[in-house]
Amino acid sequence: MVGTQQLRRPVVFAVQTLTVAACYFAAGRLGLLRQLVVEGAVVTPLYPPTGVAVACLLLYGLRCWLGIAIGALLVVWSITTPGLSVIGTVLGNTVAPVCACLMLRRVGFRISLARLRDGLALVFLGALGAMLISSTSGAVLLVATGKLEVSAFWPVWLAWWVGDAMGVLIVTPVLLLALGVRPRPNLGRWREALGLTLIVVVLVPVATRSTLSVLFLIYPLLIWAALRFQLVGSMLCALFASVMTTIAATDGTGPFVHLSDVEVMIKLQAFNGSMALTALLLSALITEQRNTRRSVELACDELIEVLDHLTAGETPQGRPPPARRPLE
Incomplete structure (x- = not known):
């Protein structure tokens, strides 16, 4: 019995990691269907994977970070060639949702969103605060690799930040309700x-x-x-x-x-x-x-x-x- 349980845990972790990665990649490809060009850089005004990542971390724990990293890597590889900027982008897209989860846990966030403080925490910590990490790292890497002019840094940074934040504000609550709370319909x-x-x-x-x-x-x-x-x-x-x-x-x-x-x-x-x-x-x-x-x-x-x-x-x-x- 003990041996079976020890064998089951890695299998469950692997299945969960692959599922999170697949959901992240699918959401990323869906978000990339609609793009805008800001100062020569292609950005997505609504980036659903950030919402998927934060929801998975809140529902299933920090062990989901590997699936988020794999999904982010697949999304970036599908639109650009491998390089230093890819690694930095994947790192930023992984660290930002993890930081959002940690900050929300720190303030006692409840996934039911039944309190005003939970809504405020998701807005200012999970979305507007944590997504500064991914937007800043991404825009800095574009400038450092010569893919973006210094004068275009702030417009691209702002577009990147707001797109990630919108993914958390709009997608995360829907997933928390669908997968976590399941309120009774009237x-x-x-x-x-x-x-x-x-x-x-x-x-x-x-x-x-x-x-x-x-x-x-x-x-x-x-x-x-x-x-x-x-x-x-x-x-x-x-x-x-x-x-x-x-x-x-x-x-x-x-x-x-x-x-x-x-x-x-x-x-x-x-x-x-x-x-x-x-x-x-x-x-x-x-x-x-x-x-x-x-x-x-x-x-x-x-x-x-x-x-x-x-x-x-x-x-x-x-x-x-x-x-x-x-x-x-």
Whole structure:
């Protein structure tokens, strides 16, 4: 029995590593389908592998780092020739999610995202903070190897950083819900959920393709989804809207027509960032308030039960109350 368990552990680790690597590579290739050119460098406005990496580390532990490194290596090799910059990029793309996981654990992050502090931690530590590592290392290596001019460092760095951060903000919560929390669906609201889905599917493509710049129409849908379906509804809505907006931006249509590549990147990332922050923080705040209300209701029920026992002349343990001294 002991021998079987010792043999099983390496097999499980190998399968898990290969699965993480495959998921990372698939997400990377999916993200590379939509690219923008900033100062001669090709960047992805939404890079899903960073979200996949952070979610895997939070769910399955730091042992997933090897699968992330293998997946990052395969993604980089699929678009460039091997060299020093490849090793540095892979290292940065591996260290950044690991640092994000460590910082989130340090502050007591919960994968349920049921507290406002969890949403804030994911935004400022997991996304905006940790992804500085990958963007800085990647841009520095491009300059050091002569593939990028020094004057173009900051635009490329900013685009790289925001693309990685958007992957964490949009993809990680969806994966945490799908693989970790699995909230119970409210079947009593299926008609409302169906109606919201139909409106999102119709309105979002229109808003992202219209030349009238009506992207703001997406925000009421995010608020509706957050109020009625909390994190599940808001993040799925944000994910769909971000994908459709990214497609419109890379195609140069709708509100992104007649804009330069840098202007497209700025407008797209500003919209995706504000939308992800709205969906994540609003839904986390609503969930926290609902949990607090349930706790208060439970405490009130327990207090009523205690008062009923006392009114009946018994203590909660079923013993008679202590005798009282007569008044003199």
